[in-house]
Amino acid sequence: MSKVNSFGSADLLKVGSKEYRIFRLNSVDAKTLPYSLKILLENLLRTEDGANITADHINALVNWDPQAEPDVEIQFTPARVIMQDFTGVPCVVDLATMREAVAELGGDPKRINPLAPAELVIDHSVQIDVAGSADAFERNVEFEYKRNGERYQFLRWGQTAFDDFKVVPPGTGIVHQVNIEYLARTVMAREVAGELQAYPDSCVGTDSHTTMVNGLGVLGWGVGGIEAEAAMLGQPVSMLIPKVVGFKLTGQISTGVTATDVVLTITEMLRKHGVVGKFVEFYGAGVTSVPLANRATIGNMSPEFGSTAAMFPIDEVTLDYLRVTGRAQEQIDLVETYAKEQGLWHDPSIEPRFSEYLELDLATVVPSIAGPKRPQDRIVLSKAKESFEAVLPSYSEQLSKPTAVKGKEFALDNGHVAIASITSCTNTSNPSVMLAAGLVARKAVAKGLKAKPWVKTSLAPGSKVVTEYYNKAGLTKDLDALGFNLVGYGCATCIGNSGPLSDEISQAINDNDLAVTAVLSGNRNFEGRISPDVKMNYLASPPLVIAYALAGTMDFDFDKDSLGEGVDGNPVYLKDIWPSAEEVQKTIDESINSEMFKTQYAGVFEGDDRWKSLPTPKGAVFEWDPKSTYVRKPPYFEGMKKTPDAVKDITGARVLAKLGDSVTTDHISPAGSIKVDSPAGQYLTQHGISRVDFNSYGSRRGNHEVMIRGTFANIRLRNQLLNGVEGGYTRDFTTPDGAQSFIYDASSNYQARNIPLVILGGKEYGSGSSRDWAAKGTSLLGVRAVITESFERIHRSNLIGMGVLPLQFPSGETADSLGLDGTEEFEITGIEELNRGVTPKTVHVVAKPSAHSAAGKPVIEFDAVVRIDTPGEADYYRNGGILQYVLRSLVA
Template identity: 50%
Template sequence: MKNQVVHPTHYFSEVINICGNEYTIHSLKKAEQFFQADFSFLPYSVRLVIESQLRAYANGHLSTNQLDDVMESVKSHRESVSIPYYPSRVVIQDYTGVPLLTDLAALREAIKEDGGHPQLVNPVVQTDIVVDHSIQVDSSRSFESLTINMNREYERNKERYQFLKWGEQTFENVRIFPPGSGIIHQINLEFLASLIKINDKEKGKEIIPDSVIGTDSHTTMINALGILGWGVGGIEAESVMLGYPVTLPIPSVVGVELEGELRPGVTTTDLVLTLTELLRNEGVVNQFVEFFGNGVQSLKLPERATIANMAPEFGATCAYFPIDDETFSYLRETGRDEALIEIAKEYYDYQGLVYREEGVVPTYQKKITVKLSEVVPSVAGPKRPQDRVGIHQLKSSFEHHVKETYGVTTERLENSDVDSITHGSLLIAAITSCTNTSNPSVIIAAGLLARNAYNKGLSVPSYVKTSFSPGSKVVSDYLNAAGLTFYLDQLGFQNTGYGCMTCSGSSGPLEESIEERVERDELIAASVLSGNRNFEGRIHPLIKANYLASPPLVIAYALTGRMNVDLESEPIGLTPDGEPVFMKDVWPSHLEVKQIMDEVIGSQLYQKAYKNEALIDKRWSEISQETSLLYPWDAQSTYIRKPTYLEQTSESTHSTINGARVLALLGDSITTDHISPGGKIGNDNPAGIYLASLGVSPRDFDTFGARRGNHEVMKRGTFSNVRLRNELVPGREGGVTTHVPSGDVMSIYEAAMRYEQDQTPLLIIAGKEYGSGSSRDWAAKGTALLGVRAVLAESFERIHRSNLINMGVLPLQFKDNENRSTLGLTGKEVYHFTIPAHLDKQSIISVEAIGENERVTSFDVVVRIDTEDELEFYQSGGILQHVFTSLLTANAHTVGGSHEGKKS
């Protein structure tokens, strides 16, 4: 190792000739030579990370010693070194985009109030915000559903969209994809990603790999294209937009070898549910997963995208497919620029980043082999993506679940009127989510199954709320070209909108009579969706059993009208003559699916779908917008409010905490859906009560996601999930707790406000996998606004742990083999601990809990601050406070002259 040498910053730069033009690259070959290393044994994803570090070094963001330390760590497989990672793009969905822009607007105002230039707050990284979350399934099973749902979306969200349009015109490098464009990750895959970015530099053109971070955990979908990308919290994305790096440990990479091919009748969705179960059990949390083997070659790129999309369900940071010939074929199929494809191909080949099956197998931290021929048709549920069940086992699995959990037995449906609904009845069946609608093979299979079922005279029971929410307009175009839209329509799967919809919890209401029946008889009803998440309370508050499945299986279960069915042995319906029809009678052949894909899918579909005139409709163009440098906050607004995070100080992050109380005592697998409010705002929710007090009609309460720009709504909804189980109130579900000093049972929000009046600091105590699920920054923002100073859990999911730190909340972890049960903690104790002024990463601090009869329990916990940047952000009081301070000290001349109403 040559860590005594101060190499020039351009040492690893190299000029190469591609297609007659010269480009500067950050050369992995030169790094190999200098560091006397053989990168062919490194995972491809790690090679990309090394390139990013060479680039950071060249740009002065990494010292010589730091670069040497990174390389020594890579060579010795040491993972403790943290690195700065500078992605080239940021992608954001509207539910996080609106509060993110409110934060930036508040930062601008705060900078000006302290004598700085508001324009210092300006993104320096390309940022695309896609409006895909706010559309709801208000209407379904109608040819007018798309129009009705879009009209209702604009009616509800006009104020949000005015704000987004203000953000687009006032901030640099911000682009908005309006409602109806599609789903963020599918747009990223089909249109935004380009494999390389060509920068104009003083000495010529520079090529760097495309890379991206997003404010949605399923940003990992882009890994299918060989582009590194993963989800972060909105507050972390803000710092990246403003030029700060993402900090992460040098990744540990698990290699997954795929062998062979899937059997006929088995879909990529079945494979990804199998992988989710397997990799969750293997324990890949916070690791990279990289795929290799001959089985990869049998998967088309959209099929790989289904797998990469669900990396958060594995628990992994990302699920990476190295670039190969299929990558370049997909770029051509989706209408990308041919000249750019050729440059990218030459660049990646020169850098040794193109995967070839006959090449060296990298050395992985762990290697797992999956035989594709052993995958069987599956679903996952009833409440976690990793709970895979073979379809032949689902009936018994469902019956066991409802008996063990609710103490009831299921009954067979005999007819299809509302009165026949019972335990196991299927009330929602949704083809939804970019996870699967980006994959033409399963969508066309669904269309063919619909055709076959329709031709046999089958229909979906009227009580099943069916919907189809494509991830892009390309999907509608190829279904129309294949003549399959008609059959989906006939079974009730009309297009309800181009957005996340049911997958993100915007499933809309059920018929009033059905909701009354479910509530009256406490029915364990079900939903099935082709999405990626099925956590409790996410899909619909009244539906307790939710299953993930492939699009054709969604239709098959919809035809049966129930989930307590064995599709391999029981009929899915009867013909008009009373003849039973089994799934095998309507399931399409692999050959027919492939033949239709070859006939109807081509580059012209993608080029047409992503033209401006196809993306921007009249309703968006007619929305007025502000043209001011600072946003004119409306004190009467119930959607957009000036956030108060910058009013927090850093004093609370290093002090003695005395007399802390537990706001909630929680179990394992508490997801961000449990913490951050989602779905429709209920009348009796503290947020609904607040809105009603302002004169908002219950019809216009809208969803929590749509109101994420209003912190007053969001903090009232935090921890209000109807399926939350707080052990301080045993036997009850919902956002309630016991105010310990008084013994009164009340909403968690009300208790937090009473504790605030008494200046009582608060804790959350939980079990394993705290904060799993979506990268909802509001799960951390709401926690902080309720006055929670620390969360003590057995383990954390990566993104939420980081988000807590970024909001000034301390993540504490029980030591191995200790938890609230082994320590005898009831949640009714008074807690004392000291956060040292000179806190360090992974510090050990002592906690004292004083319970009844003055019983004292003392134990040590680990401070889960894992990087230097996290430590700095926490000690600043949070990342926004850190950014604010940094911007104030920035030189004013880095921003152009003052102006109003235009971008600089």
């Protein structure tokens, strides 16, 4: 409870037989504040302490100027933390390590404990090893446990060792779908200091698509695992009061248009408008006609348009969704009463004040896909063929390259669809598009159509409820008939766990350098993400994923080209098998009820027999296994003292990588499969791990030795220190000729000689998922500063959280315009100002030519902008990172 209560906002609210302490928003003038800022305002009223959160902070929100550039820092305390297993395992590893570090500094290890509810859903580990068969699900789960048993044991230890930490076991669902269908409260009810409080649900998550919960009126966004750990330990999230973009929705979507088409259109619009670091909020009378599942789909894509959050308010649609997903009536009553009492209920007659305005008439949306490498690159479906043909030359020298596949009766060609996958929480949480896909399958099977034999087809729903409503609608058999058998409940293809293609197909692709494609109902299609064999990736709605599996190629016009011959001998076109909106709605009405959700989520934390029979370590402090290649104690706190050393200027630094625009965290963070000849592969081989058991980088995130070796190792990374080379390579300037080397090997040589490192980058550096290892790996490679044209929000903040300095080139300048080629030796001065409690706006950079530079290269000097944006971030940087700051605070 607020210790100060300057505005007299504390009051009681009776709902049913219970009384709740609330902090009234009408104690201040908040009527026309955007919904999302009202949530922040309540948060400050409730947590005001006179020191970190003061009346001035509250007044800054009340008097928010929509047009002003954000410059007021506030401390937001999220109600809970949600994690997936790839990012969650290192969080638990770090918490376990912090327990030991606290003990070494003379504190009580049990002080390290989540102070906010923390929930982890194991959804990222299942890989599609087996597809297109009736036993695919069972066999994939078997593989999953075999590969990940050690990690799962560790998470089970965490569930018993830490209070307020729950784990949803494998084979249950995808974190964001489980969040909206079960974990999200919309309004929290929790005992605080001996009394029952009600307050808005809010969360931070270790996955950027945490924003899916925005569709349920819950303010939440993705943060790095580093920030999530701090939030779990009671540290507020430091943030600037953002600009809020009002997005007005009008009209109704036309026949044949899906929620996926709407979200791809919104993604394109908002990315073009520019919303990085801003909140987006949907408003207007049209909002009431947007189904909750569509709201969640739009919220899910927030990272793809670059915003921090993409909010919908609470209204009758929200309550209906809570009912159908089996929430208790007491909870639904609390949500309704609290939202109406606090002015958080959607009232179309009140137009909030916004910083910027956009509008979309839903009737103008047309069927669309996006690709071949970015979610914002929307393509109108009717132009998909010509769009593919226009971009193909950048992937292949010839339009057609028919290639016989060994032992098969078909040939592969450029544009052939190698993977068609219904996957990802983005769309599998939306019954309208999932049932539309099932109906397309039913009609295709009735016409006698089949998926092309070179397509790896898969269905990976985000929760077991999807399987239940497919069964009730009688659609499972039709999906199975086209090869869309259930392969698992997890992110699967969307995060690169598409599994191997058949050896013959993979060989044909690689021997002939074919530009084959993947089509998935996901939210990410970055280069190299989906499969190492696939160059071009397209996002599409679930029914279109099936259509592309039938077509078998991206070089296809659905308006003109036939999908095949029907049983009656006539050609079948997409329009012949596309269901009407009425058919889809009728199927939804007949197939979905709240009992399904109640049944499937009744024992959600219990798990199956495999989970229950895992041997689980005991004790408050984890016993590390020195032989483990999955879970190892990281070095972050080695030699740490109770007070931090002074920060130092950087001298004698060399460039580890010079990178271009739109380098994503997928390029930086280890992800996907581990190659045998890579530094990580060599490490595993040296530790007695056979290639078949390498597993993925994501599954080995609890082992820093593997992860450092995989940082900047993406097969599509283009380091401009080298000409025409892709992958995790650089020039090693510790050698006389600056020879080509693995990035990890070069880093080891630099660190052995105490040479600091810098990264040079372009625009939107670090866009994409909130991958904490993109920052952790950067730091452990010995990088002290990253200098770019611009950063995306999460990665910039994570770099500071790991003690790495984010800098920007002067406005309008780039590495190239300044004449930097990466061969220079760097000196960065002015950082030491931070020791005086001052965050400098700029630091001075001097890049001197080295023995590896071209003769006559001049000295280059410029002032780089310091992107430490808040006093809290300055504290983290001074301490060497956020975890060190938290540890010292707890011990002090």
